[in-house]
Amino acid sequence: xxxxxxxxxxxxxxxxxxxEEIKPIDSWEALRARIDxxxxxxxxxSISCAQSIVFWRRLAFGMxxxxxxxxxxxxxxxxxxxxxxxxQRTQLVASNKLLNKVDLNRLSFAFSQVRQLFGQQSQWxxxxxxxxTQMSVAGEMSSEAEDRKLLAVRLAVNLDSYLLxxxxxxxxxxxxxxxxxxLPLANISAIDISLKPVLRNDGIIEIEIIxxxxxxxxxxxxxxxxxxxxxSLVRIRANGKWVNIDGTGQSMPEI
Amino acid sequence: xxxxxxxxxxxxxDRIAFGSLTDRYYKSIYRFVFRYTGxxxxxxxxxxxxxxxxxxxxxxxxxxxxFKAWIFMIATNLLRKRVxxxxxxxxxxxxxxxxxxxxxAEDGNTEPFKxxxxxxKAMIIHEQLQQMPERMRLVTILVLVEGLSQKDTAEILKxxxxxxxxxxxxxxxxxxxxxxxxx
Numbered sequence: 001x002x003x004x005x006x007x008x009x010x011x012x013x014x015x016x017x018x019x020e021e022i023k024p025i026d027s028w029e030a031l032r033a034r035i036d037x038x039x040x041x042x043x044x045x046s047i048s049c050a051q052s053i054v055f056w057r058r059l060a061f062g063m064x065x066x067x068x069x070x071x072x073x074x075x076x077x078x079x080x081x082x083x084x085x086x087x088q089r090t091q092l093v094a095s096n097k098l099l100n101k102v103d104l105n106r107l108s109f110a111f112s113q114v115r116q117l118f119g120q121q122s123q124w125x126x127x128x129x130x131x132x133t134q135m136s137v138a139g140e141m142s143s144e145a146e147d148r149k150l151l152a153v154r155l156a157v158n159l160d161s162y163l164l165x166x167x168x169x170x171x172x173x174x175x176x177x178x179x180x181x182x183l184p185l186a187n188i189s190a191i192d193i194s195l196k197p198v199l200r201n202d203g204i205i206e207i208e209i210i211x212x213x214x215x216x217x218x219x220x221x222x223x224x225x226x227x228x229x230x231x232s233l234v235r236i237r238a239n240g241k242w243v244n245i246d247g248t249g250q251s252m253p254e255i
Numbered sequence: 256x257x258x259x260x261x262x263x264x265x266x267x268x269d270r271i272a273f274g275s276l277t278d279r280y281y282k283s284i285y286r287f288v289f290r291y292t293g294x295x296x297x298x299x300x301x302x303x304x305x306x307x308x309x310x311x312x313x314x315x316x317x318x319x320x321x322f323k324a325w326i327f328m329i330a331t332n333l334l335r336k337r338v339x340x341x342x343x344x345x346x347x348x349x350x351x352x353x354x355x356x357x358x359x360a361e362d363g364n365t366e367p368f369k370x371x372x373x374x375x376k377a378m379i380i381h382e383q384l385q386q387m388p389e390r391m392r393l394v395t396i397l398v399l400v401e402g403l404s405q406k407d408t409a410e411i412l413k414x415x416x417x418x419x420x421x422x423x424x425x426x427x428x429x430x431x432x433x434x435x436x437x438x
Binding site for chain 2: 012014015016018019020022024025028031032034035036038039042
Protein backbone atom coordinates (compact mmCIF):
# COMPACT_ATOMS: atom_id res chain seq x y z
CA UNK A 1 0.00 0.00 0.00
CA UNK A 2 1.54 3.34 -1.02
CA UNK A 3 1.39 6.62 0.87
CA UNK A 4 -1.47 7.88 -1.23
CA UNK A 5 -3.62 4.92 -0.34
CA UNK A 6 -2.63 5.12 3.30
CA UNK A 7 -3.65 8.77 3.43
CA UNK A 8 -6.95 7.98 1.80
CA UNK A 9 -7.65 5.16 4.21
CA UNK A 10 -6.67 7.37 7.13
CA UNK A 11 -9.08 10.06 6.04
CA UNK A 12 -11.91 7.56 5.59
CA UNK A 13 -11.11 5.97 8.93
CA UNK A 14 -11.24 9.33 10.64
CA UNK A 15 -14.48 10.01 8.88
CA UNK A 16 -16.03 6.79 10.07
CA UNK A 17 -14.79 7.18 13.59
CA UNK A 18 -16.06 10.69 13.83
CA UNK A 19 -19.34 9.58 12.30
CA GLU A 20 -19.77 6.89 14.93
CA GLU A 21 -19.48 9.55 17.61
CA ILE A 22 -22.66 11.27 16.51
CA LYS A 23 -25.48 10.80 19.03
CA PRO A 24 -28.81 12.46 19.67
CA ILE A 25 -28.90 15.14 22.33
CA ASP A 26 -30.71 12.87 24.78
CA SER A 27 -30.13 9.20 23.87
CA TRP A 28 -30.65 6.62 21.17
CA GLU A 29 -33.38 4.96 23.22
CA ALA A 30 -35.27 8.24 23.47
CA LEU A 31 -35.06 8.73 19.71
CA ARG A 32 -36.20 5.17 19.14
CA ALA A 33 -39.18 5.77 21.44
CA ARG A 34 -40.04 8.96 19.56
CA ILE A 35 -40.04 7.07 16.26
CA ASP A 36 -42.38 4.44 17.69
CA UNK A 37 -44.60 7.11 19.15
CA UNK A 38 -44.76 8.94 15.83
CA UNK A 39 -45.74 5.76 14.02
CA UNK A 40 -48.34 4.85 16.64
CA UNK A 41 -49.84 8.32 16.47
CA UNK A 42 -49.97 8.03 12.71
CA UNK A 43 -51.73 4.69 13.01
CA UNK A 44 -54.29 6.15 15.38
CA UNK A 45 -54.69 9.14 13.13
CA SER A 46 -55.13 6.84 10.13
CA ILE A 47 -57.78 4.82 11.93
CA SER A 48 -59.48 8.02 13.01
CA CYS A 49 -59.28 9.34 9.44
CA ALA A 50 -60.64 6.07 8.08
CA GLN A 51 -63.52 6.20 10.53
CA SER A 52 -64.05 9.82 9.67
CA ILE A 53 -64.01 9.01 5.97
CA VAL A 54 -66.56 6.25 6.52
CA PHE A 55 -68.72 8.64 8.50
CA TRP A 56 -68.57 11.38 5.89
CA ARG A 57 -69.12 8.89 3.08
CA ARG A 58 -72.21 7.54 4.79
CA LEU A 59 -73.40 11.05 5.46
CA ALA A 60 -72.87 11.97 1.80
CA PHE A 61 -74.76 8.87 0.66
CA GLY A 62 -77.55 9.68 3.07
CA MET A 63 -77.77 13.24 1.90
CA UNK A 64 -77.68 12.16 -1.73
CA UNK A 65 -80.47 9.68 -1.06
CA UNK A 66 -82.50 12.37 0.72
CA UNK A 67 -81.88 14.75 -2.14
CA UNK A 68 -83.00 12.17 -4.69
CA UNK A 69 -86.13 11.39 -2.68
CA UNK A 70 -86.92 15.09 -2.32
CA UNK A 71 -86.29 15.64 -6.03
CA UNK A 72 -88.55 12.69 -6.82
CA UNK A 73 -91.30 14.03 -4.58
CA UNK A 74 -90.93 17.48 -6.11
CA UNK A 75 -91.11 16.11 -9.64
CA UNK A 76 -94.09 13.99 -8.68
CA UNK A 77 -95.87 16.95 -7.09
CA UNK A 78 -95.10 19.24 -9.99
CA UNK A 79 -96.17 16.57 -12.45
CA UNK A 80 -99.36 15.86 -10.54
CA UNK A 81 -100.08 19.55 -10.14
CA UNK A 82 -99.43 20.17 -13.81
CA UNK A 83 -101.45 17.12 -14.79
CA UNK A 84 -104.35 18.11 -12.57
CA UNK A 85 -104.27 21.64 -13.85
CA UNK A 86 -104.10 20.48 -17.43
CA UNK A 87 -106.91 18.03 -16.81
CA GLN A 88 -108.97 20.70 -15.08
CA ARG A 89 -108.27 23.16 -17.86
CA THR A 90 -109.18 20.57 -20.45
CA GLN A 91 -112.31 19.73 -18.56
CA LEU A 92 -113.16 23.39 -18.23
CA VAL A 93 -112.59 24.02 -21.92
CA ALA A 94 -114.43 20.85 -22.78
CA SER A 95 -117.42 21.70 -20.64
CA ASN A 96 -117.41 25.25 -21.99
CA LYS A 97 -117.29 24.00 -25.50
CA LEU A 98 -119.93 21.36 -25.25
CA LEU A 99 -122.94 21.94 -27.40
CA ASN A 100 -125.46 23.88 -25.44
CA LYS A 101 -129.14 24.24 -26.10
CA VAL A 102 -128.68 27.28 -28.32
CA ASP A 103 -126.10 25.41 -30.43
CA LEU A 104 -128.36 22.40 -30.69
CA ASN A 105 -131.27 24.58 -31.78
CA ARG A 106 -129.08 26.34 -34.34
CA LEU A 107 -127.86 23.03 -35.72
CA SER A 108 -131.35 21.60 -35.69
CA PHE A 109 -132.59 24.55 -37.68
CA ALA A 110 -129.75 24.26 -40.16
CA PHE A 111 -130.36 20.55 -40.56
CA SER A 112 -134.05 21.08 -41.22
CA GLN A 113 -133.10 23.51 -44.00
CA VAL A 114 -130.77 20.89 -45.48
CA ARG A 115 -133.46 18.26 -45.22
CA GLN A 116 -135.67 20.40 -47.34
CA LEU A 117 -132.99 20.23 -50.00
CA PHE A 118 -132.31 16.50 -49.82
CA GLY A 119 -135.74 15.27 -48.85
CA GLN A 120 -135.94 12.10 -46.81
CA GLN A 121 -132.48 10.87 -47.74
CA SER A 122 -129.74 10.31 -45.16
CA GLN A 123 -128.22 13.70 -45.37
CA TRP A 124 -125.59 15.19 -43.11
CA UNK A 125 -124.17 18.62 -42.49
CA UNK A 126 -120.85 19.91 -41.19
CA UNK A 127 -120.55 23.46 -39.92
CA UNK A 128 -117.11 24.74 -38.97
CA UNK A 129 -116.31 27.45 -36.50
CA UNK A 130 -114.93 29.57 -39.35
CA UNK A 131 -118.36 29.39 -40.93
CA UNK A 132 -117.18 26.74 -43.36
CA THR A 133 -120.11 24.49 -44.16
CA GLN A 134 -120.28 21.21 -46.02
CA MET A 135 -123.27 19.00 -46.63
CA SER A 136 -124.07 15.83 -48.52
CA VAL A 137 -126.01 12.60 -48.35
CA ALA A 138 -124.69 9.58 -46.56
CA GLY A 139 -124.61 6.47 -48.67
CA GLU A 140 -124.45 3.93 -45.96
CA MET A 141 -127.19 3.21 -43.47
CA SER A 142 -127.27 -0.02 -41.60
CA SER A 143 -130.88 -0.05 -40.40
CA GLU A 144 -134.06 1.80 -41.13
CA ALA A 145 -134.58 2.75 -37.52
CA GLU A 146 -131.39 4.75 -37.33
CA ASP A 147 -132.84 7.75 -39.11
CA ARG A 148 -134.83 8.54 -36.02
CA LYS A 149 -131.62 9.03 -34.01
CA LEU A 150 -130.07 12.33 -34.93
CA LEU A 151 -126.68 13.08 -33.47
CA ALA A 152 -124.52 16.18 -33.21
CA VAL A 153 -120.79 15.45 -33.13
CA ARG A 154 -118.46 18.26 -32.20
CA LEU A 155 -114.82 17.82 -33.28
CA ALA A 156 -112.15 19.88 -31.53
CA VAL A 157 -108.90 20.21 -33.51
CA ASN A 158 -105.63 21.57 -32.21
CA LEU A 159 -101.98 21.52 -33.25
CA ASP A 160 -99.11 20.45 -31.01
CA SER A 161 -96.66 23.15 -29.97
CA TYR A 162 -98.71 25.90 -31.52
CA LEU A 163 -100.45 28.48 -29.43
CA LEU A 164 -103.37 28.50 -31.77
CA UNK A 165 -106.94 28.37 -30.55
CA UNK A 166 -108.75 25.13 -30.98
CA UNK A 167 -111.00 24.93 -34.03
CA UNK A 168 -114.43 23.33 -33.73
CA UNK A 169 -116.47 21.53 -36.31
CA UNK A 170 -120.06 20.48 -35.69
CA UNK A 171 -121.41 17.57 -37.68
CA UNK A 172 -125.10 16.71 -37.65
CA UNK A 173 -125.98 13.28 -38.96
CA UNK A 174 -128.02 10.20 -38.23
CA UNK A 175 -126.68 7.44 -36.06
CA UNK A 176 -124.79 4.77 -38.00
CA UNK A 177 -124.32 7.02 -41.02
CA UNK A 178 -120.91 7.55 -42.54
CA UNK A 179 -120.01 11.04 -43.60
CA UNK A 180 -116.84 12.03 -45.42
CA UNK A 181 -115.73 15.64 -45.45
CA UNK A 182 -112.67 17.84 -45.12
CA LEU A 183 -111.55 19.85 -42.14
CA PRO A 184 -110.31 23.19 -43.46
CA LEU A 185 -107.56 24.06 -40.97
CA ALA A 186 -105.49 27.19 -40.67
CA ASN A 187 -101.74 26.81 -41.39
CA ILE A 188 -101.95 23.26 -42.72
CA SER A 189 -103.61 21.50 -45.59
CA ALA A 190 -107.10 20.10 -45.17
CA ILE A 191 -107.56 16.77 -43.44
CA ASP A 192 -109.98 14.23 -44.89
CA ILE A 193 -112.32 12.81 -42.30
CA SER A 194 -114.57 9.80 -42.46
CA LEU A 195 -116.93 9.88 -39.49
CA LYS A 196 -119.46 7.36 -38.28
CA PRO A 197 -121.19 7.96 -34.95
CA VAL A 198 -123.45 5.30 -33.46
CA LEU A 199 -125.95 5.86 -30.66
CA ARG A 200 -125.99 2.60 -28.78
CA ASN A 201 -128.98 1.20 -26.99
CA ASP A 202 -127.44 2.06 -23.62
CA GLY A 203 -127.31 5.72 -24.62
CA ILE A 204 -123.58 5.88 -25.17
CA ILE A 205 -122.37 7.41 -28.40
CA GLU A 206 -119.57 5.58 -30.18
CA ILE A 207 -117.57 7.54 -32.70
CA GLU A 208 -115.65 5.78 -35.45
CA ILE A 209 -113.27 8.08 -37.24
CA ILE A 210 -110.67 7.79 -39.99
CA UNK A 211 -108.43 10.81 -40.61
CA UNK A 212 -106.13 11.14 -43.62
CA UNK A 213 -103.59 13.76 -44.57
CA UNK A 214 -102.01 13.37 -48.01
CA UNK A 215 -101.40 9.82 -49.11
CA UNK A 216 -99.21 8.49 -46.33
CA UNK A 217 -100.64 9.77 -43.07
CA UNK A 218 -103.71 8.04 -41.70
CA UNK A 219 -105.16 7.45 -38.26
CA UNK A 220 -108.33 5.80 -37.15
CA UNK A 221 -110.09 4.90 -33.94
CA UNK A 222 -113.36 3.94 -32.35
CA UNK A 223 -114.09 5.79 -29.10
CA UNK A 224 -117.00 6.00 -26.74
CA UNK A 225 -118.24 9.34 -25.47
CA UNK A 226 -119.01 9.25 -21.78
CA UNK A 227 -120.75 11.94 -19.75
CA UNK A 228 -120.94 14.42 -22.61
CA UNK A 229 -117.24 15.12 -22.48
CA UNK A 230 -114.59 15.38 -25.14
CA UNK A 231 -112.53 12.27 -25.81
CA SER A 232 -109.34 12.01 -27.77
CA LEU A 233 -110.13 10.46 -31.12
CA VAL A 234 -107.03 10.52 -33.33
CA ARG A 235 -103.63 12.10 -33.66
CA ILE A 236 -102.30 12.57 -37.16
CA ARG A 237 -99.21 14.06 -38.82
CA ALA A 238 -99.99 16.79 -41.35
CA ASN A 239 -97.47 19.13 -42.98
CA GLY A 240 -94.87 18.16 -40.43
CA LYS A 241 -97.14 19.05 -37.52
CA TRP A 242 -99.07 16.86 -35.15
CA VAL A 243 -102.82 17.42 -35.24
CA ASN A 244 -104.98 16.21 -32.37
CA ILE A 245 -108.63 15.59 -32.99
CA ASP A 246 -110.91 15.28 -29.98
CA GLY A 247 -114.61 14.80 -30.16
CA THR A 248 -117.89 14.55 -28.32
CA GLY A 249 -121.38 13.64 -29.34
CA GLN A 250 -124.86 14.48 -28.22
CA SER A 251 -128.18 13.17 -29.36
CA MET A 252 -130.59 15.73 -30.77
CA PRO A 253 -134.31 15.90 -30.37
CA GLU A 254 -136.25 14.03 -32.97
CA ILE A 255 -137.24 16.09 -35.93
CA UNK B 256 -32.94 -12.28 9.94
CA UNK B 257 -32.17 -10.42 6.76
CA UNK B 258 -33.89 -7.36 5.39
CA UNK B 259 -35.89 -9.32 2.83
CA UNK B 260 -37.71 -11.37 5.47
CA UNK B 261 -38.24 -8.39 7.72
CA UNK B 262 -39.60 -6.29 4.85
CA UNK B 263 -41.91 -9.15 3.82
CA UNK B 264 -43.22 -9.46 7.36
CA UNK B 265 -43.63 -5.69 7.65
CA UNK B 266 -45.56 -5.62 4.42
CA UNK B 267 -47.82 -8.28 5.91
CA UNK B 268 -48.48 -5.93 8.83
CA ASP B 269 -45.95 -7.25 11.35
CA ARG B 270 -45.16 -4.25 13.53
CA ILE B 271 -42.35 -6.09 15.35
CA ALA B 272 -40.59 -6.81 12.07
CA PHE B 273 -40.74 -3.16 11.16
CA GLY B 274 -39.38 -2.38 14.61
CA SER B 275 -36.39 -4.61 13.85
CA LEU B 276 -35.78 -2.75 10.62
CA THR B 277 -36.01 0.52 12.50
CA ASP B 278 -33.51 -0.73 15.08
CA ARG B 279 -31.18 -1.69 12.28
CA TYR B 280 -31.11 1.67 10.50
CA TYR B 281 -32.32 4.51 12.67
CA LYS B 282 -28.87 5.35 13.96
CA SER B 283 -27.42 5.47 10.46
CA ILE B 284 -30.22 7.71 9.29
CA TYR B 285 -29.80 10.03 12.24
CA ARG B 286 -26.04 10.28 11.71
CA PHE B 287 -26.44 10.76 8.00
CA VAL B 288 -28.86 13.63 8.45
CA PHE B 289 -26.85 15.18 11.22
CA ARG B 290 -23.66 14.89 9.22
CA TYR B 291 -25.36 16.71 6.37
CA THR B 292 -27.20 19.41 8.31
CA GLY B 293 -25.16 19.73 11.48
CA UNK B 294 -28.42 20.13 13.40
CA UNK B 295 -29.59 17.65 16.04
CA UNK B 296 -33.07 19.08 15.80
CA UNK B 297 -33.25 18.47 12.03
CA UNK B 298 -31.67 15.04 12.40
CA UNK B 299 -34.22 14.05 15.03
CA UNK B 300 -37.18 15.34 13.08
CA UNK B 301 -36.11 13.92 9.72
CA UNK B 302 -35.20 10.58 11.27
CA UNK B 303 -38.70 10.23 12.75
CA UNK B 304 -40.35 11.35 9.55
CA UNK B 305 -38.25 8.94 7.49
CA UNK B 306 -39.37 5.91 9.46
CA UNK B 307 -42.94 7.10 9.54
CA UNK B 308 -42.97 7.38 5.75
CA UNK B 309 -41.25 4.02 5.44
CA UNK B 310 -43.92 2.48 7.68
CA UNK B 311 -46.74 4.03 5.66
CA UNK B 312 -45.25 3.12 2.28
CA UNK B 313 -43.56 -0.20 3.07
CA UNK B 314 -46.04 -2.06 0.84
CA UNK B 315 -44.78 -0.10 -2.15
CA UNK B 316 -41.26 -1.50 -1.76
CA UNK B 317 -40.91 -4.34 -4.24
CA UNK B 318 -37.44 -5.63 -3.42
CA UNK B 319 -36.83 -6.15 0.29
CA UNK B 320 -33.11 -6.34 -0.34
CA UNK B 321 -33.14 -2.65 -1.26
CA PHE B 322 -34.55 -1.50 2.06
CA LYS B 323 -31.35 0.25 3.11
CA ALA B 324 -31.09 2.20 -0.14
CA TRP B 325 -34.81 2.90 0.00
CA ILE B 326 -34.76 4.30 3.52
CA PHE B 327 -31.76 6.47 2.68
CA MET B 328 -33.60 7.69 -0.37
CA ILE B 329 -36.53 8.75 1.79
CA ALA B 330 -34.17 10.50 4.18
CA THR B 331 -32.32 12.22 1.34
CA ASN B 332 -35.55 13.50 -0.17
CA LEU B 333 -36.70 14.84 3.19
CA LEU B 334 -33.29 16.33 3.75
CA ARG B 335 -33.28 18.18 0.47
CA LYS B 336 -36.80 19.41 1.05
CA ARG B 337 -35.86 20.58 4.52
CA VAL B 338 -32.74 22.35 3.36
CA UNK B 339 -34.71 24.18 0.71
CA UNK B 340 -37.44 25.20 3.16
CA UNK B 341 -35.52 26.29 6.18
CA UNK B 342 -32.29 27.92 7.11
CA UNK B 343 -31.57 25.45 9.80
CA UNK B 344 -29.94 26.16 13.05
CA UNK B 345 -26.31 25.18 13.28
CA UNK B 346 -25.43 23.56 16.51
CA UNK B 347 -21.75 23.52 15.91
CA UNK B 348 -19.70 26.62 16.36
CA UNK B 349 -18.32 27.05 12.87
CA UNK B 350 -16.68 30.40 13.55
CA UNK B 351 -14.41 28.80 16.11
CA UNK B 352 -13.62 25.88 13.81
CA UNK B 353 -11.86 28.04 11.20
CA UNK B 354 -9.47 29.37 13.75
CA UNK B 355 -9.12 25.89 15.23
CA UNK B 356 -8.12 24.29 11.93
CA UNK B 357 -5.76 27.15 11.11
CA UNK B 358 -4.22 26.91 14.54
CA UNK B 359 -3.63 23.17 14.17
CA ALA B 360 -1.95 23.67 10.81
CA GLU B 361 0.27 26.43 12.12
CA ASP B 362 1.41 24.50 15.16
CA GLY B 363 3.85 22.51 13.05
CA ASN B 364 2.60 19.28 14.51
CA THR B 365 3.22 16.56 11.91
CA GLU B 366 0.15 14.50 12.82
CA PRO B 367 -2.21 16.79 14.72
CA PHE B 368 -5.17 14.39 14.27
CA LYS B 369 -3.51 11.98 16.64
CA UNK B 370 -3.30 14.55 19.38
CA UNK B 371 -6.72 16.16 19.30
CA UNK B 372 -9.93 14.87 20.88
CA UNK B 373 -12.79 13.10 19.08
CA UNK B 374 -14.97 16.19 19.46
CA UNK B 375 -12.32 18.33 17.85
CA LYS B 376 -11.96 15.85 15.01
CA ALA B 377 -15.72 15.93 14.51
CA MET B 378 -15.69 19.69 14.31
CA ILE B 379 -12.99 19.64 11.67
CA ILE B 380 -14.68 16.96 9.59
CA HIS B 381 -17.98 18.77 9.81
CA GLU B 382 -16.35 22.00 8.74
CA GLN B 383 -14.85 20.38 5.68
CA LEU B 384 -18.08 18.67 4.74
CA GLN B 385 -20.04 21.90 5.01
CA GLN B 386 -17.73 23.49 2.50
CA MET B 387 -18.37 20.72 -0.05
CA PRO B 388 -20.88 21.08 -2.88
CA GLU B 389 -24.17 19.34 -2.05
CA ARG B 390 -23.85 16.27 -4.29
CA MET B 391 -20.25 15.66 -3.36
CA ARG B 392 -21.15 15.91 0.30
CA LEU B 393 -24.01 13.41 -0.05
CA VAL B 394 -21.82 10.97 -2.00
CA THR B 395 -19.10 11.27 0.63
CA ILE B 396 -21.45 10.48 3.49
CA LEU B 397 -23.37 7.72 1.73
CA VAL B 398 -20.41 5.89 0.20
CA LEU B 399 -17.43 6.64 2.43
CA VAL B 400 -19.21 6.74 5.75
CA GLU B 401 -22.41 4.69 5.43
CA GLY B 402 -20.82 2.17 3.11
CA LEU B 403 -23.57 2.17 0.51
CA SER B 404 -22.65 0.89 -2.92
CA GLN B 405 -22.17 3.35 -5.75
CA LYS B 406 -25.14 1.77 -7.49
CA ASP B 407 -27.45 2.35 -4.52
CA THR B 408 -26.09 5.85 -4.08
CA ALA B 409 -26.76 6.61 -7.73
CA GLU B 410 -30.32 5.40 -7.24
CA ILE B 411 -30.79 7.51 -4.12
CA LEU B 412 -29.41 10.64 -5.75
CA LYS B 413 -31.15 9.86 -9.05
CA UNK B 414 -27.97 10.09 -11.07
CA UNK B 415 -25.69 7.66 -12.92
CA UNK B 416 -23.11 5.44 -11.28
CA UNK B 417 -20.36 7.15 -13.25
CA UNK B 418 -21.45 10.47 -11.77
CA UNK B 419 -21.23 8.98 -8.29
CA UNK B 420 -17.78 7.65 -9.06
CA UNK B 421 -16.70 11.05 -10.34
CA UNK B 422 -18.10 12.81 -7.28
CA UNK B 423 -16.31 10.31 -5.08
CA UNK B 424 -12.95 10.98 -6.72
CA UNK B 425 -13.51 14.69 -6.42
CA UNK B 426 -14.49 14.33 -2.76
CA UNK B 427 -11.36 12.32 -1.99
CA UNK B 428 -9.15 14.89 -3.67
CA UNK B 429 -10.99 17.66 -1.87
CA UNK B 430 -10.54 16.04 1.53
CA UNK B 431 -6.96 15.15 0.83
CA UNK B 432 -6.24 18.73 -0.12
CA UNK B 433 -8.00 20.11 2.92
CA UNK B 434 -6.71 17.63 5.48
CA UNK B 435 -3.25 16.82 4.16
CA UNK B 436 -1.57 19.07 6.67
CA UNK B 437 -3.44 17.43 9.52
CA UNK B 438 -2.79 13.75 8.86
